Amino acid sequence: QQQVRQSSQSLTVWEGETAILNCSYENSAFDYFPWYQQFPGEGPALLIAIRSVSDKKEDGRFTIFFNKREKNLSLHIKDSQPGDSATYFCAASASSGSWQLIFGSGTQLTVMP
Amino acid sequence: AQTIHQWPVAEIKAVGSPLSLGCTIKGKSSPNLYWYWQATGGTLQQLFYSITVGQVESVVQLNLSASRPKDDQFILSTEKLLLSHSGFYLCAVQANTEVFFGKGTRLTVV
Numbered sequence: 001q002q003q004v005r006q007s008s009q010s011l012t013v014w015e016g017e018t019a020i021l022n023c024s025y026e027n028s029a030f031d032y033f034p035w036y037q038q039f040p041g042e043g044p045a046l047l048i049a050i051r052s053v054s055d056k057k058e059d060g061r062f063t064i065f066f067n068k069r070e071k072n073l074s075l076h077i078k079d080s081q082p083g084d085s086a087t088y089f090c091a092a093s094a095s096s097g098s099w100q101l102i103f104g105s106g107t108q109l110t111v112m113p
Numbered sequence: 114a115q116t117i118h119q120w121p122v123a124e125i126k127a128v129g130s131p132l133s134l135g136c137t138i139k140g141k142s143s144p145n146l147y148w149y150w151q152a153t154g155g156t157l158q159q160l161f162y163s164i165t166v167g168q169v170e171s172v173v174q175l176n177l178s179a180s181r182p183k184d185d186q187f188i189l190s191t192e193k194l195l196l197s198h199s200g201f202y203l204c205a206v207q208a209n210t211e212v213f214f215g216k217g218t219r220l221t222v223v
Contacts, residue, residue: 032210043203043214044157089157093210099145100172101212103157 003027004092006104014112019080021107023090024072030092034101035064035075038087047088048075080111115140117215119204125221126194134189134218136204145207146187148179149214152200163187194222 003026013019023033034049050057050064050073057064066073077084090104118137126132138144148160161179163169169179176195180188187204199222204215 034211036214041217041219043217046211046213049211091157095210099162099207100159101147102159105156 002105003030003102004090004104006090006107008107009105010108010110012110012112013080015080015082017080019077019084019109019111021075021077021088021090021109022072023074023104024070025092026071027092027094028071029094029096030102031095032093033064033066033073034091035062036089036091036103038089038106044089077109080109082111082113085109085111115144115206115208115213117204117206117213119202119215119218121218122216123219123221125223128196128222129193132189132191132194132198132220134202134220136187136189136215138185138187138206141206141208143184146181147205147207147212148187148189149203149205150175150200151203151217155200157203161189196222198222 005024007022031052035047036044037047038044048059048062050066052068055066061078063076087106087108089106091101093101116139120135145164147162149157150160151157159172161169161171163181166181166184177191202218205212
């Protein structure tokens with residue numbers, strides 16, 4: 001059973017559009033949700049993160065919308081650029097208990113020029 | 114800010130041979146350290162974590178072991194590689210709640 005689920009394996013958008021990547025989770029104890037961006041052959045880089053006490057987190061062109069009741073969140077990438085083409089991982093962790101960061105399966109984003 | 118150095122960058126090893134991958138952290142004392150494994154095109158699976166020297170917890174069994182001989186060093190090893198060990202190995206360090214990854218080691222077992 002996947003604890004963190006990313007519904008789309010891949011997503012293609014045109015340059016300038018808003019890309020929306022979705023994520024859902026099972027464990028109600030999860031309270032921290034980072035998104036990572038990974039380019040081929042590189043380690044994942046922390047992009048933006050949100051805590052469960054907030055419903056929105058914005059950083060430049062990147063925004064997380066969080067719905068605790070529905071146990072889902074989404075990453076919006078505004079004004080998408082070809083350089084945003086990468087794999088995006090949603091992850092989750094709980095501040096109580098043994099610390100693990102659980103990753104979703106990733107969404108490969110392609111931004112067409 | 115902390116830096117993470119992983120070595121080697123890539124390895125091609127024969128089935129049944131031993132393996133040792135390393136990770137050194139600079140810029141943070143007494144860090145929480147992690148090993149992750151990523152199959153090609155796959156998700157990241159946490160393998161081990163360590164909160165202090167000499168103490169390592171296993172998250173998933175993959176016929177691998179890990180050790181933390183120094184505060185800033187984390188080693189992943191096995192005496193006998195399997196084909197299924199191929200993939201991308203990532204060392205990570207935790208700073209508060211944020212987790213930062215190294216550049217990884219690409220392992221190909223043939």
